Amino acid sequence: MSPAEIYKKLQDQCGDGVESFEAEALDPFIVIKPDSLVETCQFLHDDADLAFDCLSNMSGVDYFKEDKIQVVLHLYSYPHRHKIVLKIDVPREDSTMPSVETVWKAANWLEREIYDLLGVVFSGHSDLRRLLMPEDWIGHPLRKDFVEPEEYHGISTRRESLLK
Amino acid sequence: MSLINSVPEMVLTTKLDEVLNWTRKSSVWYMLFGLACCGIELIQTGGPRADIERFGAAPRASPRQSDMMIIAGTLTLKMALRTKVLYDQMPDPKYVISMGSCANCGGLFQLAYSVCDGVDKVIPVDVYVPGCPPRPEALTEGLLKLQEKMMQERWLVKGSSAQAAA
Numbered sequence: 001m002s003p004a005e006i007y008k009k010l011q012d013q014c015g016d017g018v019e020s021f022e023a024e025a026l027d028p029f030i031v032i033k034p035d036s037l038v039e040t041c042q043f044l045h046d047d048a049d050l051a052f053d054c055l056s057n058m059s060g061v062d063y064f065k066e067d068k069i070q071v072v073l074h075l076y077s078y079p080h081r082h083k084i085v086l087k088i089d090v091p092r093e094d095s096t097m098p099s100v101e102t103v104w105k106a107a108n109w110l111e112r113e114i115y116d117l118l119g120v121v122f123s124g125h126s127d128l129r130r131l132l133m134p135e136d137w138i139g140h141p142l143r144k145d146f147v148e149p150e151e152y153h154g155i156s157t158r159r160e161s162l163l164k
Numbered sequence: 165m166s167l168i169n170s171v172p173e174m175v176l177t178t179k180l181d182e183v184l185n186w187t188r189k190s191s192v193w194y195m196l197f198g199l200a201c202c203g204i205e206l207i208q209t210g211g212p213r214a215d216i217e218r219f220g221a222a223p224r225a226s227p228r229q230s231d232m233m234i235i236a237g238t239l240t241l242k243m244a245l246r247t248k249v250l251y252d253q254m255p256d257p258k259y260v261i262s263m264g265s266c267a268n269c270g271g272l273f274q275l276a277y278s279v280c281d282g283v284d285k286v287i288p289v290d291v292y293v294p295g296c297p298p299r300p301e302a303l304t305e306g307l308l309k310l311q312e313k314m315m316q317e318r319w320l321v322k323g324s325s326a327q328a329a330a
Contacts, residue, residue: 133278134242141277148277152241155285157277 003028006050006084013047016042027074029085034097037088038124042101044084046073051079055100058110058119062092064144067096069118090120092143099125117142182319188231188257189311190220195230195254199237201287202264202297206236214300216307226252232310233304235283238266238273243279251287259314261306262289266298272296 001009007021017036022029044052052075061070075087090097096107099122101107110129111122119140121135122128130137139146148157198206209216210223224230227250239247251260262283265271270281283289290313294305 134245146277153245155241155244155280157241158282 001049001080001082003082003084006030006082009034009050010040010044010054012056013043025085027085029072029087031087031089033088038103039097041073041100045103049080052077052084054078055104055106055110058107058114059142060114060120060142062118062142064092064145067092069120070151071097071114071120073100083090088144096121096125097121098123099128101125116140119143175209180321182315184319185315185317189314190243192219192221192232192259192310192314193224193230194221194232194234194261196225196238197233197235197241197245197250199232199235200266202236202267205297205300205303206234209299209303211212214304216304219311221231221307227251228255232259232261233287234261234263234298235265235289236266237249239279239286241282241285242278244286247283248286252303254276257317259290259310260287261291261303261310263293263295263303265294266300268292268294270279272291279318290329315329 002043002044004021004023007018007023010030011018015035017033017040021031021156032067032068039074054076055073056076057072057074058091059072059096061072063070068089069092071090073087073088074083075086076083089098092126095118097120099111101111101122102124108125108127110133111120111129112126115122115125116130117127117140133139133141134152138149141148159161166218175181196206208214221232227233233251233254235247253256262268262284266273266279267283269281270276271313273279274281280286282308291306291310293302298306
């Protein structure tokens with residue numbers, strides 16, 4: 001199915017959860033409301049014509065000026081060989097959205113990474129711990145307003161420029 | 165009679181410190197500690213072409229059997245704490261070679277939030293090998309420099325000026 005057909009089918013089935021559709025982008029994407037995300041994703045996964053059985057990638061972007069964090073899901077269907085991108089906007093303060101781990105198991109680590117680096121809290125996640133940074137790290141480094149700490153466990157993070 | 169006459173040909177005279185150091189430098193067992201792309205060059209250095217085993221350096225998988233640690237690659241802050249633990253587990257006397265730009269000063273990644281800018285912030289380093297990554301020849305040179313340093317050490321007279329210098 002083409003992205004436009006996927007969007008139409010999705011809108012017919014769960015119209016409330018779908019916000020907008022961008023067909024002209026390099027990877028056509030659908031913007032989804034966070035509240036009904038799990039139901040929408042479950043439909044995309046289960047429906048026989050859509051059958052998005054693979055969560056290829058899940059990432060996050062910090063739009064500091066627009067005061068939002070955008071979570072991006074790249075979906076692929078092995079049975080039908082079609083793909084679509086979902087985008088979910090969450091506010092920077094109180095950035096909470098539902099976890100899609102129950103739909104695609106692969107989301108487990110991907111959501112942990114987004115939580116680790118961007119501080120998006122995925123409600124319903126089974127094991128929401130940091131994935132890459134140390135457990136006792138403070139802050140979320142990919143946020144634009146992240147300030148690097150002066151030291152970590154007595155190791156200074158500052159070094160004089162070697163060119164001086 | 166014949167034995168006494170042959171003694172000058174059979175016997176070498178030297179200093180005990182030099183014998184000790186010569187034996188130590190000829191069996192520098194190094195711990196495998198490849199952290200990034202430098203680790204590939206580290207493996208090459210142990211391979212047949214560069215073959216640092218001809219200088220007595222054999223790879224060990226455990227810090228408790230190692231005399232030397234080659235830090236090969238980017239050291240993250242998370243790994244820095246573990247590096248300290250591994251270094252503490254090594255028996256004295258122990259040596260550290262910092263291999264490559266990242267281990268020396270953070271290199272390309274020194275401004276990144278997760279990178280420790282240099283191994284010397286965590287553990288003492290004996291030899292710095294520059295390069296990104298250094299060729300096996302460069303690491304071999306680093307080992308030879310370390311062996312030179314080991315030969316300078318004095319063990320019979322503790323606390324002598326030579327020991328302090330080493």
